[in-house]
Amino acid sequence: MSAAPPLSSILRHSKPVFKQSLKTVSPVLQSSLGNGFRVSTQAKAGDTCTVGVWIDAGSRWENETNNGVAHFLEHMNFKGTSKRSKRDIEYGMEKMGAHLNAYTSREQTCYYVKCFKKDVPWAVDLLSDVLLNSERSEANIEAERRTILQEKEDVESKIDEVLMDHLHAAAFEGSGLGLSILGSEENIQSINKSMIDNFVATHYTGPRMVLVGSGGVEHDQLCDLAAKHFGGLSSDLNKPNTFTRYLGGDKRESNQHLPVSHMAVAFQTPGVGHPDANKLRLLEQLLGSYSRDKGEAAYSCFSRAIVMDFYDPNVGAFRIPNPSSHNPVHSLQAFWAPYADVGLLGFYSIAEPGKSYGHDYESICGYGMREMVRITQVISDEEFERAKNQLKLQTMLQLDGTTATADHIGRQVVSHGYSQPLGAFFEELDAITKDDLVAVAHEYIYDKDPVVSAIGNLDNIPEYDVMRRLTFKVSL
Known part of the structure; x- marks a missing residue:
């Protein structure tokens, strides 16, 4: 059986495909x-x-x-x-x-x-x-x-x-x-x-x-x-002058009957109209997701962090469990929830609660926090290019149908007055450097106050002060 080409070689040859696809996209x-x-x-x-x-x-x-x-x-x-x-x-x-x-x-x-x-x-x-x-x-x-x-x-x-x-x-x-x-x-x-x-x-x-x-x-x-x-609608703007204040903080709901604990951690970011918006989209893609059921290969920050710890790196494509270890993490998903003037960038984790198999929930949270803090300091060339190409592909796939396209345009217009052409989005994405991404991650994540929410067995979920320390004190 011939070996699969390295991911880096695939990424280097994907740019012309995107450029060719853009020629078929009509203007807004x-x-x-x-x-x-x-x-x-x-x-x-x-x-x-x-x-x-x-x-x-x-x-x-x-x-x-x-x-x-x-x-x-x-x-x-x-x-x-x-x-x-x-x-x-x-x-x-x-x-x-x-x-x-x-x-x-x-x-x-x-x-x-x-x-x-x-x-x-x-x-x-x-x-x-x-x-x-x-x-x-x-x-x-x-x-x-x-x-x-x-x-x-x-x-x-x-x-x-x-x-x-x-x-x-x-x-x-x-x-x-x-x-x-x-x-x-x-x-x-x-x-x-x-x-x-x-x-x-x-x-x-x-x-x-x-x-x-x-x-x-x-x-x-x-x-x-x-x-x-x-045409007969009022021309009054009538938009309330709202003041949105980010507080950070913590909200938890105990439920001892749930077999798994759910937890979300996020940081304040600018909104969709800010110059850093596309960099934040790229950060979300870079962090990616992990699902134990899907057995994903280590092609995102979150997948690699968990797969390399719980699975034998010498076995296939990292999909066969190492019998000596048990993986309590069911899923780990990055998200960016952007609004007109503010946003939340973070992760959602689902994991088995309590101190079992030698892993407490603090170490489980550590996977998400470790990767979020790591990208404030170092991002590899390969994961950077992978994130760019995956974001381009996912954007094109999401806008494949007329309803998704209309929703994309409508949300952009009411948020900041116009819809960014796909070509302009790709050009802006291509112009982002690895150093740009590290700088943006550092500005909005490193040593910043997170917001935390959790539902399930809360006995071993870290207190807020522990989560706050993890924004700058994690082993990379």
Whole structure:
């Protein structure tokens, strides 16, 4: 059997492939109406498309009293309008073979339709109708309240979502980013028509909305449709002057019945509009992920840190366990959660709790912390090139479909006013040097206050002061 070529030789020959692929990517076109409402499109060959409206209005713009209202509104907008009943909306979707969906995040709300190119005028008319003419009767509000409470129960059964809510609550206590998207059960029970109407009047204005089209769309046609359906929106910006304060800190929830412990650790970073944003994306890719079930080879920082410790480096591709050691780490995943002006870079670990097999949770956390601190001082040439190429490939794969492309454009436009062309992103990525990456990692990670959240058996999870020391005192 012939040996596989070294990873470095593969990476050296991959750049022309990306450059060739970029030639097929059409530009993103953007226009604005007189009231500040924007239209942004990226055409692709084909008869299908995604058109949607992205709104700069999520749970970040709420307060302790009305927290959950943006998500509640998303539900209400599917209950019917003055000219379409809920059944009419559903029947219209089925008749056209289309798909209507929506989501609410911490910073944005989105409503989009996947349809045929010929049905774009109908889709934009529907979107404007559900957004601007929704009937929010008391009966519908009460009916939807029960649905949202059930959804909250479902979300609270997902440990990863609860853990990230805890992480945000600790990091941004006292500001909108620290609030959950659904809100508390008490808030869901108290949200009323007046709260919803006030939220719409404040946030659903021209300058804070963008109509996005991807796939078989024509920019001029969408501009005309936007003027027809959204031209009457207020031109007031009405964006609250929020102050987001990062506190760091610690939030933990004990649950002795869980077979594994979940823990997240993160550091404050700038947001998506900052010059360091793409460097932070690259750091996330560099750190990568590890999954015990998938048996990944040591091609990321986290994989190598665990594989080389628990598995015999002389056996194959590091996938056969060393019988003399037990690996208590189920997974270790890097993440960067960016917002308009701030972000969180860190890792999420799932591991067996307690002091078992000679490894306590402090040493388990040490894998994540050791790699995060290591990249503030040294990064190898091979892992640097690997991260760059993997980020390029993943970006292109993620933007392969019309819905993912529309979402990418919409989120960028409402966050910082424009969508960065893929070619410009690749050029900026290519211009990043290894020293640049080390410097950025050092600025935001080394000897900085982390934020920590944990759920499960907490007996042997390190205290916050131990985690703080690990930001500068780890063995490299």
